[in-house]
Amino acid sequence: MTTAESYEQNFTNEGGFEFRFRYLKNIMGLWMNQSVRREINGVDYVEGKTAHKAMLDHKVGFDELCDLCREAEPFEAYVDVQDDRFLAPDSMIDEIKRACADCGQPVPQTIGEAMRTIYCSMGARYAKSIEGLRALTGNDYTSINIMGGGCQDYYLNQMTADATGLPVFAGPIEGTSIGNLIVQMIAGGEFASLQDARDCVARSFDVKRVDPQP
Structure with a gap:
């Protein structure tokens, strides 16, 4: 925009x-x-x-x-x-x-x-x-994704969820490196599409969900 x-x-x-x-x-x-x-x-x-x-x-x-x-x-x-x-x-x-x-x-x-x-x-x-x-x-938006080193800050993740009223999905930590790698793997034919690569990332890394506190 x-x-x-x-x-x-x-x-x-x-x-x-x-x-x-x-x-x-x-x-x-x-x-x-x-x-x-x-x-x-x-x-x-x-x-x-x-x-x-x-x-x-x-x-x-x-x-x-x-x-x-x-x-x-x-x-x-x-x-x-x-x-x-x-x-x-x-x-x-x-x-x-x-x-x-x-x-x-x-x-x-x-x-x-x-x-x-x-x-x-x-x-x-x-x-x-x-x-x-x-x-x-x-x-409208139903969740927040936090990637990179900042996603390890459990206190900020909870404060973000509480302030926005939205669940936070924290991870993966090395978001930049993973993104760079999957682009190369798509070019090399390891993944058929960007969505295929994203699905693999979701299966491969521990992403923690943090819900707003009542």
């Missing part, structure tokens, strides 16, 4: 296999997630920005961040994950705090509360984008 409404909502068209086009909207949120993790671990995540000392006595992984989110429940605050202020701040955690304070919301005081703010905000942005997609295309 190349309508003015699509342009205004920042939807675009990405070319794909067999002259297909994916109607696409980029949402930045996971950058914030990664930036907080780097900051906690004392990694200078943006060249030229202020380096940070590690905040804990061990290296923090994404699973631990999800556990900290659970501990912070039911803390809730929302920021605009598309705001330019989150592109390259000296401290992502401090910028999240300032954004919450600027709009009169509860200010996160712990790592878990900061991460909860990111996840709540991402879920809300996904829900808003799906509503925009429905309005622009005139189509």
Whole structure:
């Protein structure tokens, strides 16, 4: 679609296999997630920005961040994950705090509360984008597919399902590599069609379903 409404909502068209086009909207949120993790671990995540000392006595992984989110429940605050202020701040955690304070919301005081703010905000942005997609295309949508490394984030998968009211199908993890491989296999005659290849992928990889919580 190349309508003015699509342009205004920042939807675009990405070319794909067999002259297909994916109607696409980029949402930045996971950058914030990664930036907080780097900051906690004392990694200078943006060249030229202020380096940070590690905040804990061990290296923090994404699973631990999800556990900290659970501990912070039911803390809730929302920021605009598309705001330019989150592109390259000296401290992502401090910028999240300032954004919450600027709009009169509860200010996160712990790592878990900061991460909860990111996840709540991402879920809300996904829900808003799906509503925009429905309005622009005139189509309804009954589920969400999450592929690539982000599909391993169980907390985000659940937050996405809850915010949108739609089941989430998470996986496969190596979506880009698999897509590249099946295109070559189609060209080599291993698959008769794209649908044949997609059916094989569905049988071959563990795709987890996450339903909205009641």
